[in-house]
Amino acid sequence: MQRDILIVGAGIFGASIAFHLARAGLGERVLLLERGQPAGGATSRAAALLTQVRDDPALIALVQETFRAIATLEDEFAEDVGRRTVGALHAGPATQADALRAIAAHAARFGIAGEWLEGDAARTAVSRRAPWLAPEQAACAVFFPDECFVEPYLLSTAYQRAAGQLGVKLRLDSDVCAIRHADGQTQSVELTDGTLLPASIVINAAGAWANLLSVPLGLPLPMAPVRSQYWISEPAECFPRDGAIVLLPEIRAYARPEVGALLFGVREKTPVAADPRTLPADLAGFVFDPDDAEGWNNLAEGADYLLPYFPRLESLGIAHYITGPSNYTPDGRLILGRHPDIGGLFVATGCNGNGIAFSGGVGRFIADLVCDRPGFLPADLAAGFAPARVGQFDPFSPEFLNACAATRSKKRSG
Numbered sequence: 001m002q003r004d005i006l007i008v009g010a011g012i013f014g015a016s017i018a019f020h021l022a023r024a025g026l027g028e029r030v031l032l033l034e035r036g037q038p039a040g041g042a043t044s045r046a047a048a049l050l051t052q053v054r055d056d057p058a059l060i061a062l063v064q065e066t067f068r069a070i071a072t073l074e075d076e077f078a079e080d081v082g083r084r085t086v087g088a089l090h091a092g093p094a095t096q097a098d099a100l101r102a103i104a105a106h107a108a109r110f111g112i113a114g115e116w117l118e119g120d121a122a123r124t125a126v127s128r129r130a131p132w133l134a135p136e137q138a139a140c141a142v143f144f145p146d147e148c149f150v151e152p153y154l155l156s157t158a159y160q161r162a163a164g165q166l167g168v169k170l171r172l173d174s175d176v177c178a179i180r181h182a183d184g185q186t187q188s189v190e191l192t193d194g195t196l197l198p199a200s201i202v203i204n205a206a207g208a209w210a211n212l213l214s215v216p217l218g219l220p221l222p223m224a225p226v227r228s229q230y231w232i233s234e235p236a237e238c239f240p241r242d243g244a245i246v247l248l249p250e251i252r253a254y255a256r257p258e259v260g261a262l263l264f265g266v267r268e269k270t271p272v273a274a275d276p277r278t279l280p281a282d283l284a285g286f287v288f289d290p291d292d293a294e295g296w297n298n299l300a301e302g303a304d305y306l307l308p309y310f311p312r313l314e315s316l317g318i319a320h321y322i323t324g325p326s327n328y329t330p331d332g333r334l335i336l337g338r339h340p341d342i343g344g345l346f347v348a349t350g351c352n353g354n355g356i357a358f359s360g361g362v363g364r365f366i367a368d369l370v371c372d373r374p375g376f377l378p379a380d381l382a383a384g385f386a387p388a389r390v391g392q393f394d395p396f397s398p399e400f401l402n403a404c405a406a407t408r409s410k411k412r413s414g
């Protein structure tokens with residue numbers, strides 16, 4: 001049988017979409033196209049926090065779908081995605097009590113179990129779950145026991161393997177240069193080696209490169225690749241292996257255990273966006289700022305915020321610096337849905353630095369659309385993700401790139 005549903009990009013979005021289409025019974029029709037290594041783009045670089053507690057109800061629903069998808073991968077496909085359910089501690093000094101209580105109340109409205117901690121209870125929780133945290137900066141906290149992190153490469157390839165068991169085929173060395181259409185309908189995908197693959201449905205899940213395929217189709221996507229980054233310390237006794245994820249809303253910082261060390265990120269004074277036309281296909285060795293390739297200037301800036309919370313940072317060695325592109329949108333919303341004028345053409349991108357956490361929801365969202373079945377999100381929430389919501393604009397202009405970078409500086413954490 002001719003495979004007529006083509007997905008461009010085997011990052012975590014493409015892999016999850018393939019899995020969800022296969023679960024809907026379409027596996028034999030799906031071909032997943034990748035030009036490099038599956039999960040070799042942004043996906044393998046992620047810190048991969050899976051946190052449900054978010055301001056936006058639509059985003060909470062997406063993450064909750066990811067939890068469901070992981071349970072299915074573990075229970076029905078015997079996959080190990082490296083899930084570590086260590087819980088997340090949202091903490092701050094006493095001045096942050098009202099803000100933290102508001103987070104606890106908001107989470108409770110969405111059925112997310114959380115425990116309010118202050119005084120001795122906060123001190124005990126911090127010394128047990130995050131002894132590196134200065135106690136006076138964690139005078140109050142909310143602990144969400146079900147939050148977790150995963151190994152992003154394992155989760156992405158688990159979606160892909162499970163999709164394979166259900167009939168999906170992966171085609172490597174497939175560098176898509178154009179999506180062809182005629183009479184308002186998707187017709188085929190063209191590869192750089194000249195191969196033409198017929199298609200009635202194409203899903204653009206090409207990550208930071210998605211605009212290179214979408215702009216020629218008259219649909220500029222409102223997003224740009226913005227530098228994401230974090231650091232991993234040297235191991236130390238103050239980082240328990242079963243320590244919690246820590247979110248510090250006041251300084252927009254996050255941390256999680258990393259085999260006896262600490263992985264952490266912090267609010268950036270100067271987020272940087274790149275013109276996607278300048279991004280190499282292979283991200284190995286790519287840095288946004290060649291003058292600060294190892295991230296030391298950024299760490300020094302972030303340390304101003306971080307040191308009061310994390311005094312050991314001053315004397316601690318840094319073992320690794322990880323950086324890569326995440327697609328930020330000026331309104332902070334994903335880009336999920338149909339091309340408004342070309343039948344059979346769909347887009348799934350605009351992760352805003354949280355695509356691992358959103359992956360299950362993204363896969364289900366697109367599978368619902370392709371199968372023409374009712375979506376799992378209320379229509380008004382789903383409409384916020386519409387790819388054409390901004391209309392015509394230049395997604396490569398410096399002003400637009402700056403607007404996308406600004407979204408990262410407003411990002412709360414996680």
Ligand SMILES: Cc1cc2nc3c(=O)[nH]c(=O)nc-3n(C[C@H](O)[C@H](O)[C@H](O)COP(=O)(O)OP(=O)(O)OC[C@H]3O[C@@H](n4cnc5c(N)ncnc54)[C@H](O)[C@@H]3O)c2cc1C
Binds near residue numbers: 205230
């Ligand atoms: C440093 C860092 C930390 C992060 N931390 C977190 C976190 O804690 N939690 C979280 O949820 N998210 C996190 N993220 C974000 C997360 O990694 C991304 O949201 C997610 O990986 C996006 O997946 P994707 O499939 O859209 O993109 P990608 O993984 O980049 O996949 C896109 C794929 O498309 C392929 N492709 C592109 N163009 C073509 C073409 N023309 N033809 C064929 N193939 C093509 C690419 O080769 C690539 O494999 C982080 C990201 C970074 C960089």
